[in-house]
Amino acid sequence: MKKQLLMTTILAMGLGGAASVSAQDAPAAAPAEDNVVVVTGFRSSLQKSLNLKKEAIVVRDSIVAEDIGKFPEANVAEALQRIPGVYMSRDGASNEGQRISIRGLGSEFNVTTLNGAPVRATSSTNVGGSSRDFNYDVFASELFGRVDFYKTPLAELEEGGIGGVVDLQTPRPFNGGGQKVIRYSATASYNTASQSLDPNVFGLVSNTWGDWGLLLGAAHSKSVNMKSGFEATGGYNSSWLASHANSLGTGPFSFALDWDDPRAAPMLSNRTAIDNAYLPRFYRYYGAENTRTRDGVVSSLQFKRDRVDISLDMLYSHLTDSRDEFTFGLPIRNSRTTNTAAAPGTSGHNGFVPINVTVDPDGNLLEGTFGNTSYLGESYYYNADTEFGYGALNGRYELSDSLVLTGQVSTSKSAAFYDNKRIVSNIFGVTTTIDWGDDHVYPGLTAAGVDFKNPAIYDGFSTAIDWNREIDRELTGKLVADWDYSLGSWTGHLKAGSVYVQTTKEKVKRNGTAIATSRLNAVGTAGLRSAMQGSVPLDNLVIGDDYPNAWATFSRDYVNNTLNPIGAAMASPIDLSTSFTAEEAIGSLFIQSDFTGQVLNRELRINAGVRYSHTDTTIDNYKKTGSGGTYQPNQEKSSYENTLPSVSFAYDVREDLIWRGSWGKTITRASLSLIAAQTVIPNIYNTFATSGNPDLKPQISTNWDTGLEWYFGRGGLLSAGYFKKKLIDTTVSQTTMVAFSSLGLPDTSLANIFYDANGHVDPNLQISLATYYNAGTIELDGFELAYQQNFSFLPAPWDGLGALASYTHVNSSGYDFKTTGGKTLNVNTIPKYSYSLTGYYEKGPLGVRLTYNYKDRNIIETSPNGSDLQRWHAGAGYLDGNISYKINGNLEVRIDALNLADTLGYDYFEDVSGRYGDGKKTRMDYAKHDGRTIKFGIRGKF
Numbered sequence: 001m002k003k004q005l006l007m008t009t010i011l012a013m014g015l016g017g018a019a020s021v022s023a024q025d026a027p028a029a030a031p032a033e034d035n036v037v038v039v040t041g042f043r044s045s046l047q048k049s050l051n052l053k054k055e056a057i058v059v060r061d062s063i064v065a066e067d068i069g070k071f072p073e074a075n076v077a078e079a080l081q082r083i084p085g086v087y088m089s090r091d092g093a094s095n096e097g098q099r100i101s102i103r104g105l106g107s108e109f110n111v112t113t114l115n116g117a118p119v120r121a122t123s124s125t126n127v128g129g130s131s132r133d134f135n136y137d138v139f140a141s142e143l144f145g146r147v148d149f150y151k152t153p154l155a156e157l158e159e160g161g162i163g164g165v166v167d168l169q170t171p172r173p174f175n176g177g178g179q180k181v182i183r184y185s186a187t188a189s190y191n192t193a194s195q196s197l198d199p200n201v202f203g204l205v206s207n208t209w210g211d212w213g214l215l216l217g218a219a220h221s222k223s224v225n226m227k228s229g230f231e232a233t234g235g236y237n238s239s240w241l242a243s244h245a246n247s248l249g250t251g252p253f254s255f256a257l258d259w260d261d262p263r264a265a266p267m268l269s270n271r272t273a274i275d276n277a278y279l280p281r282f283y284r285y286y287g288a289e290n291t292r293t294r295d296g297v298v299s300s301l302q303f304k305r306d307r308v309d310i311s312l313d314m315l316y317s318h319l320t321d322s323r324d325e326f327t328f329g330l331p332i333r334n335s336r337t338t339n340t341a342a343a344p345g346t347s348g349h350n351g352f353v354p355i356n357v358t359v360d361p362d363g364n365l366l367e368g369t370f371g372n373t374s375y376l377g378e379s380y381y382y383n384a385d386t387e388f389g390y391g392a393l394n395g396r397y398e399l400s401d402s403l404v405l406t407g408q409v410s411t412s413k414s415a416a417f418y419d420n421k422r423i424v425s426n427i428f429g430v431t432t433t434i435d436w437g438d439d440h441v442y443p444g445l446t447a448a449g450v451d452f453k454n455p456a457i458y459d460g461f462s463t464a465i466d467w468n469r470e471i472d473r474e475l476t477g478k479l480v481a482d483w484d485y486s487l488g489s490w491t492g493h494l495k496a497g498s499v500y501v502q503t504t505k506e507k508v509k510r511n512g513t514a515i516a517t518s519r520l521n522a523v524g525t526a527g528l529r530s531a532m533q534g535s536v537p538l539d540n541l542v543i544g545d546d547y548p549n550a551w552a553t554f555s556r557d558y559v560n561n562t563l564n565p566i567g568a569a570m571a572s573p574i575d576l577s578t579s580f581t582a583e584e585a586i587g588s589l590f591i592q593s594d595f596t597g598q599v600l601n602r603e604l605r606i607n608a609g610v611r612y613s614h615t616d617t618t619i620d621n622y623k624k625t626g627s628g629g630t631y632q633p634n635q636e637k638s639s640y641e642n643t644l645p646s647v648s649f650a651y652d653v654r655e656d657l658i659w660r661g662s663w664g665k666t667i668t669r670a671s672l673s674l675i676a677a678q679t680v681i682p683n684i685y686n687t688f689a690t691s692g693n694p695d696l697k698p699q700i701s702t703n704w705d706t707g708l709e710w711y712f713g714r715g716g717l718l719s720a721g722y723f724k725k726k727l728i729d730t731t732v733s734q735t736t737m738v739a740f741s742s743l744g745l746p747d748t749s750l751a752n753i754f755y756d757a758n759g760h761v762d763p764n765l766q767i768s769l770a771t772y773y774n775a776g777t778i779e780l781d782g783f784e785l786a787y788q789q790n791f792s793f794l795p796a797p798w799d800g801l802g803a804l805a806s807y808t809h810v811n812s813s814g815y816d817f818k819t820t821g822g823k824t825l826n827v828n829t830i831p832k833y834s835y836s837l838t839g840y841y842e843k844g845p846l847g848v849r850l851t852y853n854y855k856d857r858n859i860i861e862t863s864p865n866g867s868d869l870q871r872w873h874a875g876a877g878y879l880d881g882n883i884s885y886k887i888n889g890n891l892e893v894r895i896d897a898l899n900l901a902d903t904l905g906y907d908y909f910e911d912v913s914g915r916y917g918d919g920k921k922t923r924m925d926y927a928k929h930d931g932r933t934i935k936f937g938i939r940g941k942f
Helices: 042-055 075-078 260-274 513-532 556-563 565-570 672-676
Strands: 060-064 086-090 097-102 112-113 146-150 164-169 181-192 196-211 212-231 236-238 278-280 282-305 308-331 353-360 365-400 403-437 442-447 457-487 490-511 579-598 601-626 631-655 659-667 688-691 697-710 717-739 766-790 801-813 815-818 824-826 833-843 848-857 869-873 876-888 891-898 905-911 924-929 932-942
Touching: 075 086, 075 097, 075 146, 097 112, 097 833, 181 212, 260 353, 278 282, 278 365, 282 365, 365 556, 403 513, 403 556, 403 565, 442 631, 457 513, 490 565, 490 672, 513 556, 556 565, 579 672, 601 672
Parallel strands: 112 164, 688 766
Antiparallel strands: 060 146, 086 097, 146 164, 181 196, 181 932, 196 212, 212 282, 212 924, 236 278, 282 308, 308 365, 353 365, 365 403, 403 442, 403 457, 457 490, 490 579, 579 601, 601 631, 631 659, 659 697, 697 717, 717 766, 766 801, 801 833, 815 824, 833 848, 848 876, 869 905, 876 891, 891 932, 905 924
16 A cells, blocks of 8 residues: 655555555555545546545545646635535635634644645734634645645644644655646636636646656736625624623623704604614625735755655745725714713714614614714725745655655745725714615615715824734754554554654734824825815725715825825834744654554554654743833743544445544644733724733643445445544633723724823723633534435436535534523534535536535624624535536636625624524624636646
8 A cells, every 4th residue: 555654744544564655656646545535537536535535544535636736726725625524714805715624623723734844824814813823825726736634633743733634735746757747727717796807827847857857836816806795893782781781791882872862852752672772883884805916836856766755845925915995884883972062973972863763673773864973984905915935855765665764854934914004084963864674785874965975074084004914934854764564464554753843923013003193183184185085996896776885085095105004103113012922842752553454354454653742932022010111021931741642443344334433632732822912902992902821731632533434336435424522721711800001001002982082091991801721621523424426327428427415513512602691502613514515527528516515604702792692604605616628638628606606795693692583684794795706717738
């Protein structure tokens, strides 16, 4: 049996007594995998997949390029979601697949490796979050030859992935048997929302000359994505909740209807119902356009002779995002009338007046005509940039037919920044009619006699500038030995090695708001009004007939030229409360062995091993000493060790029925944002702060897996698997209420809606402060079902039909929500179930495929906030399809269609106590359309 021994890849749990060769040298069409999913050449590849899965020991899936430079998916994350138990999340700006979650655990519970070495990469709005996640959208998928996905623990795998381990593998020149390869592809993508035609091109050359080989590939793509829809921006509340505080607070924001205004008199008879009805934190329209470019290069120089295989592998990628975003609507949060002498609609005199309102019984929502409203328009401009570089020197030497040494030295660096800058403008004292209508994506909003395109009516201008940078560095050294041996009637394969990994994350944040505000004030109200344009500078913007289709905004050039936001940020001091450098030095040793023999005249294959790791952590940050003190350089050190055993087996119950099982322990290290950062307010619009703890230890999970696989006929599979995980020492928080002054944070830590008349945050403002420690326990279990069959038994031409299906269900405990009535509810932070359905037809040169992926809803926020309205991400399904036709062996034309159903992605607020309906179509939030994408392309080779 073939086994992957190259140091830059993760070793498969193989059969004992077989010869050991590098998986990078195996033919791409039939690598020695456990469960291979090959999209092109579908029927034959599926059969090979079943044969290989039948012989395997562990639960492992792979996605393999049919040929060098011919990865089957445009995005690695989108490809992985076809695997049972994998949930994909999309980047909010580009709508590309970005991160994955596995079997009920978030993306921070996964480890991603590149040719076997751990790597990190972040992008877009994730920059500044200081997570351990990996963003797959940084890379063009054509730069990879294979992706291996491990669900069960193995001693040889990098520790840190309770959810699983994903290994991305780059191609090498000897992958294709040493032949010369020239491959190309060119695609034009059209999105129905942005109405933009975007290019995607790729080229690769690979050749060998005797013992030497060289491979070089490059990819370039551009995409324009437009989003439009409605935002409530994080909460619904009622006037009653705002005035009835409880132990959990008053809700995610506070507003109070102004019943003292004479215009409210006709509504007084229904005051109780109106006070208890909801309004969102914001009632506003959202429109944005994101332009993304991605360039990547992959290369490999390889020397291969007899028992020696040496390669130098390199990968580079550069991802940029530029997003123009505009919002317009009613700010309802923090609106109450306390000073009628103030101008109507301004702070102190901004309580909504219910003039002629009704209550929607389905969502308990207020609609109708309100006085004293203000309008807020925001012109946002974002930029993000990620550069990733990787290099690895790999060596493999066969000391004998049964003993092989492999080694690797690799380094990688991900440097990313993300900035946002905006100008805010207001219109005060307007009488407004809200109409939710049947479609909450584009609800109704009217204000009689108001021309929103007229700059002269705007006032109350402000700005905010934020700049974040994260730099991740990894250095890995690895030495491994493989030995085939005999145990009488049994055979064995021993693998042992040592690994050293040094990771460093540098996080820097700057806030240029103060400098930019002084520049804004220098321009003055008259100057700002004259600079406004009476439209939204986006083409093809979809708003709806009942909402203002145009309002005055600021252009990107004006913001950049007048405020110089990047200059303002760079001239501002570093935010010492959130900036840090964290270094982890990890030394690991592992040993494992495969055993193959007969039990009851049936073959049994076993893998058993143990991994030991020692981690030293050094944190360099800044710590404030004493009330009113200044931040001083601070260093924290900690260390810990873990011993992680694992056992897996596969037993042939019958020739066509296999029983598998696995047990083992894994860890996931705590988020660096919780370990390294000092006290910080993550969201300037929320009075919630966190305090880091450098002594946080890893979460430890004990994992069980078992399953049956029935191989019925040629191309047929029906399988069922059960898994269970118990996590201990999980990170939990304890929340206390403290005064803002006790945090030692600057006023810019909160938005100006919390400022007093003097332009400062009230020092007595109460803040919820969360501190973190290891004390939690989480348990989850679930099952996975899979079905696969080709319908070759049908008469022609229907014998080209086939189908695949998978279903995953997860139960979790440990994520509890406490209602205001004191009831504790268990809520799922991940989808309880997901499924994938694929139908295909492949006969001769024609191939057709249609796939539907669906994942259930999941709760986003589990912390009680004084309201029983909690935010959920709605379940959603995406329908994709493609048609391909091979003109000849060297040229194929393709049409790919993504999001054929134009699925609406949205969040919503549900009353967990069961009152006022389920909220799914009424109390929506962040409800946005991305449109359909159609790709026309060719690909081929010479």
